[in-house]
Amino acid sequence: xxxRPKYKAKPVVWNSNTCSVESPETIEQFRVRERFKLPSHIxxxxxxxxxxxxxxxxxxxxxxKISRQVPVLVIAxxxxxxxxxxxxxxxVISSGAEGVKPFLYVEAKGAFLTEFALxxxxxxxxxxxxxxxxxxxxxxRLPVGNxxxxxxxxxxxxxxxxxLKELEKFRVLP
Numbered sequence: 001x002x003x004r005p006k007y008k009a010k011p012v013v014w015n016s017n018t019c020s021v022e023s024p025e026t027i028e029q030f031r032v033r034e035r036f037k038l039p040s041h042i043x044x045x046x047x048x049x050x051x052x053x054x055x056x057x058x059x060x061x062x063x064x065k066i067s068r069q070v071p072v073l074v075i076a077x078x079x080x081x082x083x084x085x086x087x088x089x090x091x092v093i094s095s096g097a098e099g100v101k102p103f104l105y106v107e108a109k110g111a112f113l114t115e116f117a118l119x120x121x122x123x124x125x126x127x128x129x130x131x132x133x134x135x136x137x138x139x140x141r142l143p144v145g146n147x148x149x150x151x152x153x154x155x156x157x158x159x160x161x162x163x164l165k166e167l168e169k170f171r172v173l174p
Contacts (some may be wrong), residue, residue: 009046009047009048009049009110010047010048011044011047012044012050013027014051014054016042016043017041017065022042027042032042047108049109049137050090052108053106053137053164054090057091057106058093059062062150065095067091067092067102069088069089070089070092070105071086071087071088073085073086073125073127074126074127075122084117089134090107090108091105092104093105093106103133104135105130105133106134107134107137109136109138110138110139112148117146120148131157136161137162137163138162139162139163141163142161142163159174167172
């Protein structure tokens with residue numbers, strides 16, 4: 001029995017030294033001794049949408065204020081999760097200074113999956129500061145058929161749901 005992926009996204013590999021996209025065929029030349037580890041100047045984005053969101057954030061804030069794939073503790077350590085449970089947010093925007101709390105969390109969502117709806121609920125309940133500062137960017141239109149998105153649109157959180165086109169219009173995120 002084969003397992004079909006939930007949705008198929010095309011990853012993007014970015015060379016931050018040359019500011020260029022690398023082809024998947026040439027990525028193997030960048031791998032270091034550990035098969036899955038890439039040098040720090042080679043960044044893998046899970047989808048083209050995530051890469052486009054990164055480029056817009058870079059335009060708005062500059063590369064030095066953006067951190068990628070930052071772990072956020074969503075469930076504190078306990079019996080079920082001895083080390084706790086973390087979620088990696090796509091981007092964190094901060095002042096760039098060491099030890100300063102982020103002022104914005106950004107998640108690029110090509111598809112609104114059940115797992116992410118669960119993370120949102122946990123953030124709202126236990127990490128409200130992160131939830132309040134989270135912006136969710138969709139590719140073309142908001143998935144208004146989704147019950148969770150529909151509920152968020154009817155709340156104060158609606159201003160945190162954007163499309164890529166809306167994101168492109170801002171100088172900085174509100």
